[in-house]
Amino acid sequence: MQLSKKTFQGYREYPEKVLQFGEGNFLRCFVDWMFHELNQKGNFNGSIVVVQPIDKGMVNMLNEQDGLYTLNLRGYKNGKPESTYETIDVISRGINPYEDFAAYLGTAENPEMRYVISNTTEAGIAYDENDTQTATPPNSYPAKLTVWLNHRYKTFNGDQSKGVHIIPCELIDKNADNLKQIVLKYAEQWNLESGFVEWLNSACSFSNTLVDRIVPGYPRERIAEITSELGYEDKQIVEGEHFHLWVIEGPEELQKELPFPSIGLDVLYVKDVTPYKSRKVKILNGAHTALVPVAYLYGIDTVRESVEHPVVGKFIKEAIFNEIIPTLDLPKEELEKFANEVIERFSNPYIKHLLMSIALNSFPKFETRVLPSILEYKKRLGSIPEKLAFSLAATIAFYKGKRGEEEIALNDDAAVLILLKSAWAKYDGSDESVEDVVREVLAFEKNWKLDLNTVEGLTAAVTKHLVNIEKLGMQKAIELV
The missing domain is CATH 1.10.1040.10 (N-(1-d-carboxylethyl)-l-norvaline Dehydrogenase; domain 2)
Known part of the structure; x- marks a missing residue:
């Protein structure tokens, strides 16, 4: 029996509010788990749309399980070794923009979409001079994001309330500052209208971050034992430690919208990361x-x-x-x-x-x-x-x-x-x-x-x-x- 919404009795659907670039182990063990917890213990009431940032990826496997996966946290907790399992149901679907670019752009038309998360590796936040606005999709993550943001700007005619909070998790210094700089560079290169740049600066926020959690990933050596213990097959199970820390250098409104600390998560909102x-x-x-x-x-x-x-x-x-x-x-x-x-x-x-x-x-x-x-x-x-x-x-x-x-x-x-x-x-x-x-x-x-x-x-x-x-x-x- 494979994990799916048919086999998971606790499955719930939530409005799509988060666009996430990257379907890898770290984001699913870290950010996605946090949003899942915010659904369970807070009043977030939102789900995540996962975008595959490169041509070859795993969104098809994710979709086969309806976005569901098991998180196995292992390590010391309150001074004692502890291993726990939890089914994460915060991902609504995965999109491969190389196969369905229209579905990707369509997420920008959703009025409830509010947050953009990414972990495209240290090499992901990079400028590619060959990227064009008409590519479906462009090659680099920043170019894909620029096209998406511009489409949202046009869809809602520059409505300030339809801006988004962009929170990259790539392990580079000043990750958000670097990402924004490249987005603005594409806006200039592609001659996007000045109103878009103004909307980007006034309606959207880019938050530098620091992330910390050891994530070994798929527990290949223990999978037979885990499958027997869980009673179902999960090709997307991910293993991580209990410790977690997310430091976010963002606007005050972000802390109010995403009150992770209030539910006991180690998330720090700071002025300087x-x-x-x-x-x-x-x-x-x-x-x-x-x-x-x-x-x-x-x-x-x-x-x-x-x-x-x-x-x-x-x-x-x-x-x-x-x-x-x-x-x-x-x-x-x-x-x-x-x-x-x-x-x-x-x-x-x-x-x-x-x-x-x-x-x-x-x-x-x-x-x-x-x-x-x-x-x-x-x-x-x-x-x-x-x-x-x-x-x-x-x-x-x-x-x-x-x-x-x-x-x-x-x-x-x-x-x-x-x-x-x-x-x-x-x-x-x-x-x-x-x-x-x-x-x-x-x-x-x-x-x-x-x-x-x-x-x-x-x-x-x-x-x-x-x-x-x-x-x-x-x-x-x-x-x-």
């Missing part, structure tokens, strides 16, 4: 990146094992609370709460997160996620944060390419791999040659955007730790930090 992005990048992503080389060279393979390890776990927690948090500007209590949630998420017993899966492109990741904390710590406190410096030393050691007798499958930019191979080839076992390795790596401005040897005390700190790692091994070196 920047400090929250910095918090996430430095604490969550930064901790991941700082942890990987230390834990892996210690002999550990997964994130959960790492944070639960008495030595490595203590190391990363102290790095977060003592060295990363002091570089951030949000209230300390709020930062520590978020940090504790991150540690709990890292300990999720349902997710086997391999350290090597995070190790990809460790050097550029270190530059964006960890180095800002080192530099800001130095600026604010006048010294080098020892644990983050140790992590940098461990990263250099990791790129030697060996864990004991085991070869490490290094995966990074070719220039990084060539640099590290060349630097380590000159190593002769002496402390002086360790310093030479460190100096050569820290001088790699292509990655760091500056010569890190000019940061007072950093070269000496990294050299000291790398000498200990080389002479004593990771398990003894970490105890000296």
